[in-house]
Amino acid sequence: MVTLRLIAMAALSFLAASGAHATEVKCKGNEAMLTRYLGMFDEVFNGRKLDRIAEYTSEDFQPHDSAPGTPKGHEAIRLLVTNMAKSFPKRKLTNDLIICGGDMVVAYQTVEGINDGPLFGGIPATGKSFNFNWIDICRFKYGKVVERWGAGDALGMMTQMGFKLTPPSAEAK
Amino acid sequence: MRSFLLAAIVCAVAAPAVAIETQCKGNEKNLETYLKMYDVLFMKRDESRVLEFYAPEFVSHNSDAGGGGAETRTAESMKPMWIDSKKNQPDRVMINELILCAGNLVVARVTMKGTQTGPLFGMTATGKTYSTTATDIYRFKDGKVVERWGNSDGIGMLSQLGLLLPFAQAQAARAEKK
Known part of the structure; x- marks a missing residue:
C-alpha cells in the first residue's frame, strides 16, 4: 500500500516535472x-530572489495566516522565502488554477519536493517526498501586493512525511 | 433590481457576524448558489439535500473527507462528511470572510469554530474549542458544483486541541537509527 502510494507520487512528480x-x-x-x-511567483516564490x-x-x-509575531512589510516575505529555502531547498511550486476578481488574485498550487533540510523547530530532515495543495490569495494596489x-494542506504534508497524531496523554509518557 | 437583491442577501448574511468581503459583481447567480449551499449544507449540514448542490458526479481535489487527488466523486459520497460533522461537532459554525467570483468559479475563505465533543482524525473528544480557517474553490455548472x-489549517486546529504531531518521537526514532 505504501509502495503503491510512493509509485503514484513518483508518477505525479514526473508528470509535473515533464512540463x-x-x-x-x-x-x-x-x-x-x-x-x-x-512575476512575483516566478521571481520571488520560485526564484527566491530576495532583491525582487x-x-x-x-x-x-x-500577511495573514502567519505565526503570531510575524513582522509586516517586506521583512515578512523575506522571512517566508528564506525559511522555505532552508527546509525545502528543491521544492517545486506549480500553478494549477489562477482566478482574478476585483483587486484579488487567487492561485491554487501544487507544492512538491523532498524534505531535505531541517524543519521548523529544528526537526531534522526526514528525506521524504511530499505533494500537497496550496491556495494563495493576494490583494493588489497600484500593482503591488498589499x-x-x-x-496549504500542511497536515497532509506532515502525514506524508511520516508524522502521526498523538493524543496529549500519549505524548507525556 | 439585481443589485438590490444582492445587497439584501449580503446584508442578511453579514448581520449576525463580521462583515463579509464579496467581490462577485456580474456573477450574482453563482454567489447566490454558493450562499444557499453554505446555509443548507455547510451550516445546517442537511445531507438529504446534497443533490440540490452537487452534480451527480464531480471532480474533487480537496484533502478533506470529501476526497482529493482530482478524483471523481458522487454527490452521495459527500453525505458522510456532513453527517459526521453534525454528529461529532454539533456546535460547529462556519463564517464566510471573503467570497470572490470569476467566470464559473467561486472562491470562499471561511473561519470554522466549534468544540471537539466527538472523535476527530481518529482521536477521541477533547472538549476543547477551536477556530480555524479554510479556503474552498467551487466550479458551478447549471447551478451545481462540478x-x-x-484546504484547511488542520495543524492549527490540532494545536488548539492539544493533538500535536509527535515531533519528539520523530526525532527519537531518527536518533535510534544512527
Whole structure:
C-alpha cells in the first residue's frame, strides 16, 4: 500500500516535472494584475530572489495566516522565502488554477519536493517526498501586493512525511 | 433590481457576524448558489439535500473527507462528511470572510469554530474549542458544483486541541537509527 502510494507520487512528480502541466487561468480583463502575480511567483516564490521583493509587495504589506509575531512589510516575505529555502531547498511550486476578481488574485498550487533540510523547530530532515495543495490569495494596489492570505494542506504534508497524531496523554509518557 | 437583491442577501448574511468581503459583481447567480449551499449544507449540514448542490458526479481535489487527488466523486459520497460533522461537532459554525467570483468559479475563505465533543482524525473528544480557517474553490455548472478544491489549517486546529504531531518521537526514532 505504501509502495503503491510512493509509485503514484513518483508518477505525479514526473508528470509535473515533464512540463506537460496546464494552468487554467480565469483573469479576463485583469491581465495586468495577472502579469504582476506571475512575476512575483516566478521571481520571488520560485526564484527566491530576495532583491525582487520590493518590486512586487508594498512597504506596508500585511500577511495573514502567519505565526503570531510575524513582522509586516517586506521583512515578512523575506522571512517566508528564506525559511522555505532552508527546509525545502528543491521544492517545486506549480500553478494549477489562477482566478482574478476585483483587486484579488487567487492561485491554487501544487507544492512538491523532498524534505531535505531541517524543519521548523529544528526537526531534522526526514528525506521524504511530499505533494500537497496550496491556495494563495493576494490583494493588489497600484500593482503591488498589499495583503496576502496563504494556506496549504500542511497536515497532509506532515502525514506524508511520516508524522502521526498523538493524543496529549500519549505524548507525556 | 439585481443589485438590490444582492445587497439584501449580503446584508442578511453579514448581520449576525463580521462583515463579509464579496467581490462577485456580474456573477450574482453563482454567489447566490454558493450562499444557499453554505446555509443548507455547510451550516445546517442537511445531507438529504446534497443533490440540490452537487452534480451527480464531480471532480474533487480537496484533502478533506470529501476526497482529493482530482478524483471523481458522487454527490452521495459527500453525505458522510456532513453527517459526521453534525454528529461529532454539533456546535460547529462556519463564517464566510471573503467570497470572490470569476467566470464559473467561486472562491470562499471561511473561519470554522466549534468544540471537539466527538472523535476527530481518529482521536477521541477533547472538549476543547477551536477556530480555524479554510479556503474552498467551487466550479458551478447549471447551478451545481462540478469541481471542488480546498484546504484547511488542520495543524492549527490540532494545536488548539492539544493533538500535536509527535515531533519528539520523530526525532527519537531518527536518533535510534544512527
